[in-house]
Amino acid sequence: xxxxxxPIIILLVLATVLGFLVLIIGALFxxxxxxxxxxxxxxxxxxxxxxxxxxxxxxxxxVAVLFILFDIETVFFLPWAVVFRQLGWFALIEMxxxxxxxxxxxxxxxxxxxxxxx
Amino acid sequence: MDAALxxxxxxxxxxxxxxxxxxxxxxxxxxxxxxxxxQVRIGPNRVGWQGLLxxxxxxxxxxxxxxxxxxxxxxxxxxxxxxITVIPALIVTAVVPWGTEVNLFGRIVPLxxxxxxxxxxxxxxxxxxxxxxxTLAGWSSNNKYAMLGGLRATAQMxxxxxxxxxxxxxxxxxxxxxSLGDIVSAQxxxxxVVIMPLGFIIYVIASLAEVNRSPFDMPEAExxxxxGYHTEYSGMxxxxxxxxxxxxxIGVSMIGATLFLGGYQGPFVDAYPWLGPxxxxxxVALWLFxxxxxxxxxxxxxxxxxxxxxxxxxxxxxxxxIVVTAVLRLLVGG
Numbered sequence: 115x116x117x118x119x120x121p122i123i124i125l126l127v128l129a130t131v132l133g134f135l136v137l138i139i140g141a142l143f144x145x146x147x148x149x150x151x152x153x154x155x156x157x158x159x160x161x162x163x164x165x166x167x168x169x170x171x172x173x174x175x176x177v178a179v180l181f182i183l184f185d186i187e188t189v190f191f192l193p194w195a196v197v198f199r200q201l202g203w204f205a206l207i208e209m210x211x212x213x214x215x216x217x218x219x220x221x222x223x224x225x226x227x228x229x230x231x232x
Numbered sequence: 233m234d235a236a237l238x239x240x241x242x243x244x245x246x247x248x249x250x251x252x253x254x255x256x257x258x259x260x261x262x263x264x265x266x267x268x269x270x271q272v273r274i275g276p277n278r279v280g281w282q283g284l285l286x287x288x289x290x291x292x293x294x295x296x297x298x299x300x301x302x303x304x305x306x307x308x309x310x311x312x313x314x315x316i317t318v319i320p321a322l323i324v325t326a327v328v329p330w331g332t333e334v335n336l337f338g339r340i341v342p343l344x345x346x347x348x349x350x351x352x353x354x355x356x357x358x359x360x361x362x363x364x365x366x367t368l369a370g371w372s373s374n375n376k377y378a379m380l381g382g383l384r385a386t387a388q389m390x391x392x393x394x395x396x397x398x399x400x401x402x403x404x405x406x407x408x409x410x411s412l413g414d415i416v417s418a419q420x421x422x423x424x425v426v427i428m429p430l431g432f433i434i435y436v437i438a439s440l441a442e443v444n445r446s447p448f449d450m451p452e453a454e455x456x457x458x459x460g461y462h463t464e465y466s467g468m469x470x471x472x473x474x475x476x477x478x479x480x481x482i483g484v485s486m487i488g489a490t491l492f493l494g495g496y497q498g499p500f501v502d503a504y505p506w507l508g509p510x511x512x513x514x515x516v517a518l519w520l521f522x523x524x525x526x527x528x529x530x531x532x533x534x535x536x537x538x539x540x541x542x543x544x545x546x547x548x549x550x551x552x553x554i555v556v557t558a559v560l561r562l563l564v565g566g
Contacts, residue, residue, distance in 0.1 A: 121346040122326050122354075128245045129322035132253070133315035133472065140468025146385055147296045153459060155302040155375040156463055165304075165373060174387050177539070181390040184547070185273035191554065195404040196274040198558065206558050213551055220547070229543045231536035 176228055187216055234341075244345045252322055256478040257287035263524050266490050270528040291471070299467035302374055309372035314465065314472035317365030321479040325360045327351035329413050331496045331508025341506060343496075344413065351412040352400045355487060359442060362480065363389050369473070371463035381460025384535065385444060391542040392441035392448075398550035399435035402428040402557045403491045412487075416495035425492040429558070430553045432492045434546060436522075439484040440486070441542065443477065446527035448538060485519035486512065493519075 155162045190212070198205050223229060238552060261283060263277065268275025276283040331343035348354060363386055369384015404410055406427065415424075425432045432444040441448040459461070462473045489495060493515050496508035533541070 118346060118348045120354075121245065122297070122323065122348070124238075124241050124320070125245040125248060125326050125345060128249055129319050130315070132249055132322070133318050134505075136318075136468050136472055136475075137311065137315060139295060140297075140299055142528060143295045144467050147298065148300065152300055153303045155304065156458065157376065158458065165374075167374065168376070168394065170383060174383055177272075177387045177391060179545075182244050183396065184394050185390075188356075188394060188401075189353075189400045191398065192404060192410065195401045195411055196408060196536075198405050198561065199408045203562060208556065209558065215553065217551070224544070229540065231539050 127214060180223060180228065184216075185218070187212075240339075240341065246327065248345060249322060252479050252482065253475065255482050256475050257291065259478045259482060259520060260474070261286050262520065266521065266524045267528055270525070282331070294468055294471045294499075297467040299469060300464070300534050302464045304374035305464065306372040306374075309368050310464075311374060311469070313365050313369035314469045314476075315365075316368060317362060317476040318472045318479070320358045320362035320365075321476040321483060324355060324362075324483045325486050327412055328490050329356055329416055329496060330512055332501070332505045334505045340355060343505070347411055347413045349409070349411050349503075352404060352410045356393075356400065359393065360390075362476070365476070366461050369435070369465070373461075374466040375464050377457045377459070378461050378463045381457045384457075385461055388444070388448065388542070389442055391539060392438045392546070395434055395503070395542065395546040396438040396549050398547075398554060399431050399438060400491065401554050402431040405554075405557055405561055412490050416490055416497060418499055419494040423492065423494040423497075428492075428553065428557050430549070431557065432488075434550055434553060435488055435492065437546065439488060439509065440523065440526065443480040443484055445481065445523055446447070447455055447530040449531050449532060481520060481523060482516060485516045485523070489515040489519060495561070 131159075157163070194205060194209055264286075265275040265283065266279075279285045279289050301307060325503065326345045328344075328346055329344040329347065333340050333342045335341075349393045366385045366389070367382050370378045370380075370385070373379070403415050403418075403424050406424065418424075440446075443496045456517035462470060465473060489512060494511075495515075496512045498507060501507045501511065
């Protein structure tokens with residue numbers, strides 16, 4: 115079982131090494147002459163105004179919550195698809211019920227206006 | 233488990249990394265040349281024959297550039313974010329088979345790194361991880377443009393990931409397996425794009441949004457956000473973000489070709505296994521050409537329409553596609 119995943123772990127380690135190697139190469143060969151102007155956050159040439167990280171619109175949180183809900187539904191589809199051929203029509207009807215419940219929630223979210231952007 | 237097997241894996245991993253980074257360098261050239269031709273320009277053709285050394289020159293230039301860290305940035309996260317972005321891009325194609333088996337120096341070598349039985353789930357989870365790097369890059373830069381770009385990228389990528397995940401269901405349903413090796417073998421006579429064209433279209437659209445390509449390149453809409461989440465990055469850190477983006481392009485093309493276009497399958501591939509990687513390469517090159525073509529043709533979406541399209545059109549359509557594919561599977565039987 116572990117044998118299947120060992121090559122992926124080897125690739126992961128090598129990819130991490132490559133990523134840091136690129137960072138180190140850049141740090142070694144690049145010049146380093148910071149000035150106050152250069153280090154200021156870029157704001158189209160204006161003097162930066164206020165903090166860079168500010169309050170985030172609540173829409174983004176809403177999208178994240180909805181994503182978690184529907185992503186879990188997606189995860190349920192995958193094992194269902196694997197055993198679908200053995201279960202036949204029974205699996206189809208059961209999944210139609212599942213999608214039906216999912217759709218009720220989806221219509222509710224839509225009607226509530228959670229999918230509107232501003 | 234013998235030492236030779238571990239060496240085989242290490243060599244294959246190095247080959248994948250070299251192909252991916254080399255592919256990244258030449259996809260940038262490919263894109264610039266093709267875009268130039270579509271806009272009736274010539275494009276970079278001076279460095280080497282037909283501009284073939286242009287990526288090398290670009291790389292050397294970026295190595296000798298100064299790297300800036302803006303005041304007030306979260307230094308550790310700011311430095312780590314490019315690496316966090318590039319690692320998932322490099323490892324996502326680990327499960328894609330390149331061909332069947334070849335005889336190399338008297339040893340039977342399968343042309344794939346890993347054939348795990350949950351390959352599709354692996355792809356989905358690794359693509360989810362790649363969102364983190366972009367969010368952290370936008371947040372740690374202490375820059376308003378970067379933060380807005382990072383937020384937009386996150387919301388867009390997670391929204392289209394739903395449709396992407398559901399597009400994977402069709403091939404799994406038809407094959408009855410999540411292993412990409414089985415999915416490719418099942419397409420020996422008929423590519424899945426013929427059976428489930430709707431799924432293919434959903435995959436193409438969702439994957440364009442997932443890699444932030446035009447017309448869904450909102451996170452880096454130049455006119456409003458300068459460069460989005462990598463506004464403050466320069467030198468090799470900037471190169472890492474670019475590398476991640478182009479490697480992800482290659483990655484979604486490889487996965488899409490494997491799921492819907494038959495992967496390494498093609499005429500005479502059984503007799504000559506070395507044709508497998510060549511067929512896959514041709515399919516990926518055509519897919520990349522399509523992505524560049526779309527960029528040259530379509531204008532950028534407005535952000536509210538982008539989110540509305542993802543949630544109100546693509547998500548119901550994917551549910552419909554799953555039901556249609558399931559009914560079709562039962563009617564065909566087997």
